[in-house]
């Protein structure tokens with residue numbers, strides 16, 4: 001029993017030395033999303049940690065194995081939709097993401113439920129949902 005515990009602790013310590021890469025690439029103001037402040041406020045509160053280059057990395061993202069999970073989540077989130085590169089997203093992709101964003105907002109699919117358990121400040125109120133889904137619809141009208 002003691003031996004198992006010792007091995008477990010040794011394992012937890014050793015995985016801390018596996019290199020990880022938490023990046024916040026520089027934000028290019030020419031590409032960055034720039035819109036009404038009430039919209040930006042909601043997006044920054046609830047979406048930017050995974051969908052921008054302005055991730056506020058939580059403390060637990062320094063500790064393996066949680067760090068691996070957070071880093072891959074942010075990587076996939078940015079790949080799907082990155083508000084820091086908003087002006088650079090090709091029209092056909094932007095249309096799809098905006099359509100999905102309306103659905104994910106109305107169906108409480110984003111932010112992911114597991115994330116909201118730890119980050120309750122990111123929960124969208126009914127008012128927040130209205131603000132961003134109306135903005136997504138307005139953006140769609142540009143196409």
Ligand code: HEC
Pocket residue numbers: 043046047048049050051073074076077080081096097098100101102104105110111112115122124
């Ligand atoms: C904890 C990280 C996280 C947060 C916070 C988050 N997302 Fe996501 N989001 C992801 C990940 C990861 C993906 C890509 C994988 C997937 O589709 O599940 C994604 C995908 C998406 C997509 C693309 C879905 C598709 O099927 O094309 C949209 C749209 C989206 N998110 C909108 C939002 C909006 C709007 C918010 C804020 C209200 C938000 N997300 C907050 C992690 C996050």
